[in-house]
Amino acid sequence: MTNESVQVSEAAAGYRVITWADPETARDLAQQVLDGHGGLDIIRAPHLTERWAVRAANADRVTAAVRERIGDRVTIEHSFGMVKWPGRLFRVPWHQDGIDEHLVLDPARSVCAWLALTDAPVEAGGLHVVPGSHLRGYVPHAPEVEPDPARGHAVAIPDVDESRAVALPLTAGQAVVFDVRLFHGSPSNTATFPRIGLNVRYVAPGGILRRDYPSSDPTRRRSDR
Secondary structure, three states, X not given: OOHHHHHHHHHHHOEEEEEOOOHHHHHHHHHHHHHHHOOOXXXXXXXXXXXXXXXXXXXXXXXXXXXXXXXXXXXXXXXXXXEEOOOOOOOEEEEXXXXXXXXXXXXXXXXXXXXXXXXXXXXXXXXXXXXXXXXXXXXXXXXXXXXXXXXXXXXXXXXXXXXXXXXXXXXXXXXXXXXXXXXXXXXXXXXXXXEEEEEEEEEOOOOEEEEOOOOOEEOOOHHHO
């Protein structure tokens, strides 16, 4: 398979799986999450305050994939850490990361990454995506009928053809870099261990078309890690 065919395939699918760290490094960062945030389900904007998140969000292989997509002038628009505890109801509905009630990102100047700090197999609430769904553009979202008590209210895509969805089981140290319009979601964790991930939205200049909350923080230089 040529490099060109790989690029076409990734463009058609809307996502790419990469390795951003060795498993031991990723799991060490996951332990820092557990040590500092035991019991929490969501850690909001950890790239602003948490060394584990700064290190992961600025991992060379992640930022290289991001810059390949949207250019060298990259800013972190937002991030959040997520811990899915075993046996706890925590389903993330189908959604697109580039749009919600308070945000609209330009798909040509933004990209998302979901980094696995622990193994994230299907049974642990691993990520599911609908390949090619980004080609539909942004679609209407609606408030959930029954919000998840673990994370509160969310907006979701009400009608998704789940027969087209695929699971993306990841091991610690892998990541998915994906189009901000890609349909994705995840089920609850039925495994015996917590599933820990970091979601990061990156933007280039002009990438934020609308945002109703405070400004972003630039990605940090290597000397700041």
